[in-house]
Amino acid sequence: MNLSNMSLTELRDLEEKTRREIKKRESEEITRAREEIHLIAQKLGVPLKDILGVQGKTKSGKVANHFQHPDNGSLQWSGRGRKPGWIKEWLASGQQLEALRT
Numbered sequence: 001m002n003l004s005n006m007s008l009t010e011l012r013d014l015e016e017k018t019r020r021e022i023k024k025r026e027s028e029e030i031t032r033a034r035e036e037i038h039l040i041a042q043k044l045g046v047p048l049k050d051i052l053g054v055q056g057k058t059k060s061g062k063v064a065n066h067f068q069h070p071d072n073g074s075l076q077w078s079g080r081g082r083k084p085g086w087i088k089e090w091l092a093s094g095q096q097l098e099a100l101r102t
Helices: 008-044 048-052 085-092
Strands: none
C-alpha cells in the first residue's frame, strides 16, 4: 500500500479503520487474557482475587459511615462528598461535627 498515492480523505478513512481495528484487537486480547487467568485459578482451585492480590475496598467503592445522628441511627454519613441536610442543620445549630463521629 503506497500512502503517497492516497487522497487526504482516503488517508483519514484508513486512519479511522485502523483505530477501530486496534481497539477491537486490544479488546480481544484482554478477553483472552481474562479467560486464561480464570482457567489458571480454576486449575489451582483458588479464588481469582487471591491470585490477583485483590484486597481492601469493594468494587462498588463504598466506604464505612463515620458519622451518625444521635437521635436517628438511620441517618449516617461517610464524611465524603456533600454534607447531607441533617449534618448541615447540626453544624448550623452550633454543634461540632466530631460529636457525631462513630
